[in-house]
Amino acid sequence: MIAQISPKAQKVIDDLAKFVEEECIPSEQRYEQELGQGAQRWAREPPVVDELREKAKRLNLWNLFLPKEYSQGAGFTNYEYAHMCEIMGRSINLAPTATNCNAPDTGNMEVLAKYGSDFQKQKWLAPLLQGKIRSAFAMTEPEVPSSNATNINCRLTRTQGGYLVNGKKHWISNAGHPKLEIFITMVRSGKSSLEIMNSPIKTGEFSIHNQHSVVVIPAKAPGVTVVRPLTVFGYDDAPHGHCEIIFDNVFIPSENMVLGEGRGFEIIQGRLGPGRLHHSMRALGVSERALEIMVERAINREILGSSLADRGVVLNWIAQCRIKLDAGRLLVLNASHAVDLRGASKSKKEIAMSKIFVPNAALEIIDRAIQLYGAHGVCQDTPLAGMYAMIRTLRIADGPDEVHAEQLGRNEVKLTKRRIANKSRL
Known part of the structure; x- marks a missing residue:
């Protein structure tokens, strides 16, 4: 069954196609030049990006990704957004970022919009939607098969006034970005894998799906170390990067818990x-x-x-x-x-x-x-x-x-x- 595209969505699709072909693709070479060499590639976002973002805002090509059930979004269906998102893929390094529809920020904004508290929405979702800050999604770990989220072992422990986070993550996209402000992080807050495996009870506090939580970790918090960017076939993907991260006794206040303990999965x-x-x-x-x-x-x-x-x-x-x-x-x-x-x-x-x-x-x-x-x-x-x-x-x-x-x-x-x-x- 083929769904219908609203006149409003069709106009955005047409305007977006023009924007990508006439603004984004012709700017790709300039983008690469402005990235520079070596450490310069991580020091700033190329100026052309902000120029394109301002043009996208004027054309109402902004935050197109949030489904219509969210008040913060543009009001399109997933089917309509699929047509828009494909157009953005034609200039993969520029168009998604220019329209504030780039991963992993889109997924992180959806998490905060759907599960975040009023405090979290005001402090982090609002500036993300405005394009003022960037975020990373910290889930994958080098020591466990992270394709199964129940394996995640980065540890969350309670302490006075909040929590401590300890663990190592890798392939964390956006972690090298100069505007990075937060990590949306999956942590183990309950039983260990060994405790669950050895327990005859597999429900309640011993359920494999109740052992994890999602927390917000400020990028500049003491104990957060971006070890290095990991390359993909030699590409460093600056200024975003896919980085290796260490959380060493990182303190976060209680209000940084998303939805509640044990709700991570x-x-x-x-x-x-x-x-x-x-x-x-x-x-x-x-x-x-x-x-x-x-x-x-x-x-x-x-x-x-x-x-x-x-x-x-x-x-x-x-x-x-x-x-x-x-x-x-x-x-x-x-x-x-x-x-x-x-x-x-x-x-x-x-x-x-x-x-x-x-x-x-x-x-x-x-x-x-x-x-x-x-x-x-x-x-x-x-x-x-x-x-x-x-x-x-x-x-x-x-x-x-x-x-x-x-x-x-x-x-x-x-x-x-x-x-x-x-x-x-x-």
Whole structure:
């Protein structure tokens, strides 16, 4: 079923497409130049970003991501936002940031909007929505398989007036940003994994899903150390970064607890579903631009008196890329519409299919574009190498393909067993 797009949303889609093509993409080279070299890359956000953000605000292209049930958002459905988010993906380093729709801030703003106290909304959500500060989402840890949130071990302990946080995190996006103010952090506040495993009781205080909490940690709090940025195929992703963090006896006051102790798993599940879908939405835009680059190369590159676009194998590549891209788009739109109808928690199947299929399809498209370009495709002369590094990460981020596929397969088996059981009763 194809959902409807409101006239208001269609105008934003049209204005956004114009903004991305005429403002963001032409500014990409300037953005890279203004980043500078070495330590300069982490010292400030390139001035072009603030210029684009001011233009986006004037065009009402701001905070488009929050679903219509939130008063702080622009009032669009997830289905409508999917069209917008894909357009942003065409200029992946600039357009999401220019419109204040960039990860991980979007997910963090959703957490605070949905679960935050009035104090937390006023202190952190308001400036995030205004684009004055940046945030990071600190969940992944080097010592445990973090694709399963119940493994998280960063420790939260009570102390007078609040809590102490101790632990190590890595791959924390935005942690290197000069405007970073807070970490939305998942911590273990209950029993240890060993205590739960050895207990014959698996409910209440020994339930595996009641052992974690989500807290807000100020980036400049004593005991917070950003150890280093981690590179992705050599890309440092400055000024945002994907960093290694240490929390060493970091004190936070009681009011920094989100929703309540032991509610962390609930919050994280509510955050990750939409986040996975947003990644897939943006990946479609990356794919579309990569395909355009590929086709333009095929048209303009001549070998032995004829263009590459005249070669059957190249035409087949182009056709296969278009099929994969459009199939992925349908999966994303279907998942977005399902979230609108049922909510993210009841749309896990649709979200998982998008999360598996779209990054893999995008990688195939980008890889074929690189192959068509030859040596130029793997250097800085085209955006293709950076696209590949970024999208390859998505097959791991927010749960690897295999985790989502296993759950999909398990659910299909359950459905079939139920169908067989029902048939046997007739």
